[in-house]
Amino acid sequence: MSPHTALVLAFSILLSVPVIIILGPTVLIQSQLQLPFSPQDELDDLSLFTLASTFRHHAPPKPKPSRIFQFSYQTKPNPKIAFLFLTNTDIHFSPLWNLFFHDQPTKLYNIYIHKDPSVNLTRPVEGVFKNRFISSKKTARASPTLISAARRLLAHALLDDPENAYFALLSQNCIPLHSFPYVYRSLFFSPTFGSPESTRQTQTQTHRSFIEILTHAPRLWNRYIARGRFAMLPEVKFDDFRVGSQFFTLTRSHALLVVRDRALWRKFRNPCYKMDECYPEEHYFPTLLSMMDPEGCTNYTLTNVNWTGTRGGHPYSYKPQEVSVELISRLRESNLSESYLFARKFTPDCLQPLLYIAEMVIFKD
Numbered sequence: 066m067s068p069h070t071a072l073v074l075a076f077s078i079l080l081s082v083p084v085i086i087i088l089g090p091t092v093l094i095q096s097q098l099q100l101p102f103s104p105q106d107e108l109d110d111l112s113l114f115t116l117a118s119t120f121r122h123h124a125p126p127k128p129k130p131s132r133i134f135q136f137s138y139q140t141k142p143n144p145k146i147a148f149l150f151l152t153n154t155d156i157h158f159s160p161l162w163n164l165f166f167h168d169q170p171t172k173l174y175n176i177y178i179h180k181d182p183s184v185n186l187t188r189p190v191e192g193v194f195k196n197r198f199i200s201s202k203k204t205a206r207a208s209p210t211l212i213s214a215a216r217r218l219l220a221h222a223l224l225d226d227p228e229n230a231y232f233a234l235l236s237q238n239c240i241p242l243h244s245f246p247y248v249y250r251s252l253f254f255s256p257t258f259g260s261p262e263s264t265r266q267t268q269t270q271t272h273r274s275f276i277e278i279l280t281h282a283p284r285l286w287n288r289y290i291a292r293g294r295f296a297m298l299p300e301v302k303f304d305d306f307r308v309g310s311q312f313f314t315l316t317r318s319h320a321l322l323v324v325r326d327r328a329l330w331r332k333f334r335n336p337c338y339k340m341d342e343c344y345p346e347e348h349y350f351p352t353l354l355s356m357m358d359p360e361g362c363t364n365y366t367l368t369n370v371n372w373t374g375t376r377g378g379h380p381y382s383y384k385p386q387e388v389s390v391e392l393i394s395r396l397r398e399s400n401l402s403e404s405y406l407f408a409r410k411f412t413p414d415c416l417q418p419l420l421y422i423a424e425m426v427i428f429k430d
């Protein structure tokens with residue numbers, strides 16, 4: 066090696082140190098900031114959402130004029146509740162949900178399940194969850210994949226049945242707090258539950274969506290700038306940015322609005338550079354709906370979550386020894402609606418104690 070070559074070598078090694086220091090983190094951040102979607106996934110979703118938004122929603126048959134006043138609600142087709150399960154494990158509480166739906170006419174509900182295809186779960190061979198899986202893609206925390214999964218569920222349910230009128234998003238950790246008839250009556254017929262002016266004759270379109278929409282919350286600014294200081298502009302100003310629970314019950318018109326959205330999705334699909342402030346699904350739905358139709362939302366959810374003593378963004382999980390008659394009645398209590406309808410989270414081993422009190426407590430209302 067000539068002294069000249071040695072000098073060049075030494076110099077380039079010396080030079081590469083700051084280059085690594087300067088570029089290293091950038092390269093690292095960029096590899097973390099890869100979009101979690103392949104272009105193919107994005108295209109698949111786009112064609113599904115386009116199909117669901119342009120789908121001709123055939124009008125319900127009109128009742129005969131002479132009968133409109135007395136019997137209009139009877140002659141309309143039955144509105145259905147679409148129960149949308151978003152899961153990356155077995156649905157631990159399926160025996161409880163089987164009891165919830167037991168003997169209920171299937172013309173009043175549908176079930177759809179989105180399960181992460183990268184996890185191996187036991188396919189239900191019987192019960193209400195059998196053959197209810199929609200075509201799904203991988204999901205991960207702190208990424209917009211949870212938004213996409215919820216939108217896929219909404220799109221499938223919109224396309225599958227024009228009578229789906231309410232769309233309730235749930236997870237494998239959710240349980241019902243009431244019987245199916247109570248839930249159905251509350252959503253469609255109760256004059257006092259949710260929408261104050263709703264009456265038995267009210268069309269479903271005048272019903273509101275039950276989605277938590279909070280304007281002020283600690284760390285909202287940090288969440289807003291998680292993709293960069295100006296990343297959400299111009300579509301979403303900080304004043305428009307909202308937060309709320311991921312678990313909502315949407316009307317059909319709001320479900321359509323969500324699958325039709327392109328503008329906000331282009332913002333929210335971008336990866337965060339601050340991972341500890343990254344919960345896209347807690348912002349996308351409340352922000353979109355409060356921008357598009359604030360009066361059409363109750364601004365609260367029907368799914369009770371216990372955030373006291375939260376750790377690492379996870380709410381409190383109830384343990385088997387806590388399951389009791391008192392717990393169910395405490396979880397139902399709400400200052401906002403007549404009652405919560407669902408609750409989370411419960412550890413999987415709560416199944417037996419929950420089944421034990423199901424008939425006498427949970428489904429007794």
Ligand SMILES: *[C@@H]1O[C@H](CO)[C@@H](O)[C@H](O)[C@H]1NC(C)=O
Nearest residue numbers: 155182183184185186187188
């Ligand atoms: C998935 O689980 C089933 C049984 O539950 C098992 O037979 C199968 O080998 C598993 N597959 C993988 C890839 O782990």
Ligand SMILES: *[C@@H]1O[C@H](CO)[C@@H](O)[C@H](O)[C@H]1NC(C)=O
Nearest residue numbers: 278280355359360362363364
């Ligand atoms: C829900 O909150 C929005 C603000 O985000 C407000 O404009 C609207 O009136 C509220 N809706 C109801 C039904 O109170």
Ligand SMILES: *[C@@H]1O[C@H](CO)[C@@H](O)[C@H](O)[C@H]1NC(C)=O
Nearest residue numbers: 371372373374375381395396
């Ligand atoms: C919520 O969780 C806390 C523990 O973090 C517990 O002490 C409290 O009883 C729970 N609230 C309800 C309504 O069960």
Ligand SMILES: *[C@@H]1O[C@H](CO)[C@@H](O)[C@H](O)[C@H]1NC(C)=O
Nearest residue numbers: 369395396397398399400401
């Ligand atoms: C209802 O509101 C009262 C008064 O603001 C409050 O003390 C109570 O904790 C609230 N209950 C629930 C279940 O949120």
